[in-house]
Amino acid sequence: MAGATGLVGQAVLAALLADNHYAQVHTVGRRALPWVHPKLMQHVVDFAAPAPWAGLPRIDDCFIAPGTTIKVAGSQAAFKAVDLEAVMAVARTGLAQGATKLGVVSAMGADPKSSIFYNQVKGEMETAVAQLGFQTVVFARPAMLTGDREALNQPTRSGERIGLLVTRLLRPFIPANYQSVNAQDVAAALVHAVKTSKPGTTCLLSGALQGAAAVH
Numbered sequence: 001m002a003g004a005t006g007l008v009g010q011a012v013l014a015a016l017l018a019d020n021h022y023a024q025v026h027t028v029g030r031r032a033l034p035w036v037h038p039k040l041m042q043h044v045v046d047f048a049a050p051a052p053w054a055g056l057p058r059i060d061d062c063f064i065a066p067g068t069t070i071k072v073a074g075s076q077a078a079f080k081a082v083d084l085e086a087v088m089a090v091a092r093t094g095l096a097q098g099a100t101k102l103g104v105v106s107a108m109g110a111d112p113k114s115s116i117f118y119n120q121v122k123g124e125m126e127t128a129v130a131q132l133g134f135q136t137v138v139f140a141r142p143a144m145l146t147g148d149r150e151a152l153n154q155p156t157r158s159g160e161r162i163g164l165l166v167t168r169l170l171r172p173f174i175p176a177n178y179q180s181v182n183a184q185d186v187a188a189a190l191v192h193a194v195k196t197s198k199p200g201t202t203c204l205l206s207g208a209l210q211g212a213a214a215v216h
Helices: 007-018 076-096 117-130 158-173 183-196
Strands: 025-029 040-044 061-064 101-105 136-141 200-205
Touching: 007 025, 007 101, 007 183, 061 076, 061 183, 076 101, 076 117, 101 117, 101 183, 117 136, 136 183, 183 200
Parallel strands: 025 040, 061 101, 101 136, 136 200
Antiparallel strands: none
16 A cells, blocks of 8 residues: 555555455555554655565555645646656556555546646546556545544645635535545545455546445
8 A cells, every 4th residue: 555644545544454354454655654553564665766666565455545736746747756656656566566456546527638737647647557457446536635634744735624614614505526525435435445346447436435434
């Protein structure tokens, strides 16, 4: 799994560690996480190095939860290096290590032809990942996320805070796919779908993610 320091990523990691379906969970990241669990094995890697990376075990399923923004990354190029290039590197490594199933956190509006750079990169990532050769690929496309970023020592996103306030006020009038969704629901839906989906590519739109943590 990659991206465990992010809002959704931490929820995905927690779901995997709690799931008896998985005997071990291996994370890859630029630095070790301050977490200890009997099932958790951590691997520090250089995402810019040619994939696959050495020292990783054989695996069954691969999960990727990129979680940056252009503002946090610092530039469009830096954002693309994380949300496209690093995602591809992790996916290639997972495939090389034997994974047949892949789950990736994307975003509502992902479209390689979008005029919005963020959505364009997400769409390019989905297109490229789907062509790698996994038997099963699941993309979770959440709308605006809710969750405690401060607990993760993540910077507060002022635009996100305002957007969440507006969507809460107008929730009855907003289509389900564009309502805010909790990070734990995204994680629960993605993990369940990867375990149960048939071969092929599946896109979980944001409306389908709502309430997943209570069901799975």
